[in-house]
Amino acid sequence: MMNKYLISIVGPTAIGKTALSIKLAQYFNTEIISADSRQFFKEMQIGTAAPTPTELAAANHHFIHHKSIKDNYNVGAFEKDAIETLDSLFKKHNVVIMVGGSGLYVDAVTKGLDNFPKVDASIRDSLNKQLETKGLIHLQEQLKELDIDSYNSIAIDNPHRIIRALEICIGSGKPYSSFLNKEKSKRKFNTISIGLTADRALIYNRINRRVDIMMEEGLLNEVTQLKEYHHLNALNTVGYKEIFNYLDGKWTLDFAISEIKKNSRRFAKRQLTWFKKNKDTHWFEYDINIESITSTITSIIK
Template sequence: MRALKKNGSSKFIVITGPTASGKTQLSVALAEILNSEIISADSRQIYKYLDIGTAKPDPEEMKKVKHHLISILEPDQYFSAGEYQKMARKCLKEIFLKGEIPIVAGGSGLYISALVEGVFEGDYKDDAVRAQFKEIERERGSAHLFRILEKMDPETAMKIHSNDSKRIIRALEVCTISGRKMSDLTREKTKKCNYSPVYFGLLWERRELYNRINIRVEKMVEKGLFQEVRRILKMGFSPDLNSLDSVGYKEVLRYFNGELSEREAVELIKQNTRRYAKKQMIWFRKNPEIKWLPADSSVSFTKIAEKIAEEFIQK
């Protein structure tokens, strides 16, 4: 199927939504229908070896459809939203050149925003200011810094994980030096994508979504989540890596440190995943362009994919 054009600007599909909502299944079903490829918009699936805890597409799904930006970095490599923007836009262009419709799939609001809207590339830098925020982090933790950012620039805070201290400190640095919100500066100084996104998301009743989260966490444990974390550590990677400071990994690391029992770690993963899903939905609801498609326990991802394909073609 040839990529469609509108006003000289090619359109692509974005499948987004909270964790455990079925983005992978839906995007794979859609890619099969459109004979296309998927670009991941997940800030953790980009790392090698972090497979179970990030719910990467399984080997069968990867075999069915070509995926981009999954398992391309070592766990200790830093990867910015700006780098993601460049790589993802390159993937978009390459897929369009094949005459296909790109499908971007993932729940990282920061990465999707970087791809579509661009990222801030201003010169607001001050070592002394950055050092002050790093000291605050050492004394009171990244959660405290995140609360400060939420007050200074809630829009930017919604795009950053509450444990991502590097990006939190960078945003605080920009806000402090410029005296303005980083989100406002970003709108003024970034280059938008040359292609036009068409957004779709799966909308679950909260109780059902939380049940899916709980079931998925149990399946992760059965598949070997704890063994995966231990294997990563045995490879020589530090437990303090930013890539491991995320839901699913940080709780297992606390278990290894003797802070939690195994069952406590599992239940905490469920709790923190539910909280993360709630935070994601708050962010996604701010995007009026997302068309939410109702989903329940009887959902057929193939039927929903067919509906998306039909609607996309008609646009």
Template sequence: MQLPPAILLIGPTASGKTALAFELATRLPCDIVSVDSAQVFRDMDIGTAKPDAATLARFPHRLIDLITPEERYSAAAFRSDALREMAAITAAGRIPLLVGGTMLYVKALREGLADLPQADATLRATIDAEAAEHGWPALHEELARFDPETAARLKPNDAQRIQRAVEVLRLSGRTLGSFFAEQKTAAPPFRILTLALVPGDRGVLHQRIGERFDAMLAAGLVDEVKMLRGKYRLDAGLPSMRCVGYRQAWEMLEGRIPLAELRDRGVFATRQFAKRQLTWLKDMDDLQIIDPLATDPMAAVFAAVDTHLAP
């Protein structure tokens, strides 16, 4: 029997994924599944560009608002949750439409995951304490001594990824690469059409990113971070507060950067994030590339979708 269809719409931040997804969901019997590691956090709405209540009433999203900003969510958890939601959507006679820009989640869904050691809260706390005392570059140097391949891919201040790589190294005595080399491809039980939005003009994407961050600031991003700090027990090392925008607002509230620099630092960090997303896309196979800045990108999207859904 032919596998049921699914659509995966991915691309860098501010590339227009949301608008195209809503157009698809308007014209086709699609249910949206979020592929966004920031939108899983409750009460983090402005800085994650989460749809408002009226939009969610019209276009319900699965896999948003799953956990508090105090908690952690993994690519493995996403894959399990996404496959469950996709099965439920298919059983209802509809088409799963997965939308987002968390490329690690995309890779996990399409290819499966390496059998990495489970997270160890005590060891993570120790690593975070070492980073607080000596700085993440010092942990990066440790990683470079024992796992130079992974260290070469990470920037010295990439706290989240350095933490995980060092954690795996200390828990198992093995490098991340050795686990990935053993990874078995586990394709999901769906015919997935992967549409990748790749803007042809990087300058326009940068302009959009600036406008988007300005809109977040105007909507109250800083006040949102103040609220989160008051409501939850947070620290700068949590994945929620490492999200672009939140990290810069946190640093400003802590007095580490002046308010006058918040906007420029947030925009720069978002541009760097988009650059990393585009790098991920270059390394992925079986994509249908669409330029969202073209005259009629929706026509290209529907041409690809119509072909994919044809009996």
């Protein structure tokens, strides 16, 4: 299958990855798999900027709204499902498109996941209780003491990532970072990574405008309907947690919206940092003509 190609489209949120993925799927007469971990959940549509019905109809998509927020779905399960789907798709197509801003999920498909030891489930339960009673800073300080490399490299404002790193540190007696970047499973396909970018000020303006559009499309109502599930990990994400604070009477709506914009900008910055680590990515300005991108891809394939 080494004559098969996965075109992976990466870049910060609101840069135009969905639109490009559809154009490339139509150009190569192929299908799209999503590596956006927030768009997996059918209850989260507006706040995740999931493809519209029109966009979904323009090309066959996989891994969009195929799970519920109540499902326990993680990157390991996604890697297995995505590889099985690609095996099937490559029987029909020489090229498949993958799109998504979740760097870990993109890497899971293109490179494979790091192998971690199994640890007792009680460790995670204990850490979750510490999060509730002592707060995130307490867990951050633990990680700083046990694994300074992970503390300096992972998204330390993400409780899920902090707890994952800590449970490995505690359960194995070794730093989480010591298990990273080891030999992984070889893929049976080639990956061509295409990145979209723009001047930072323009990216931030696009993000701010997208948040305004989400509010106009009914984000407040979408989050209100999910309020009873606010404790679920899937909803501990930008666009939802801020409005939960408004619904709980902690913030004004205007302040919650401003926090969504701020946190989305921070997320975009982290995305770019993650994706820039891949030196093989071919970067293009967000508004470049599609012919320049297809020309680059076809020249690589040939």
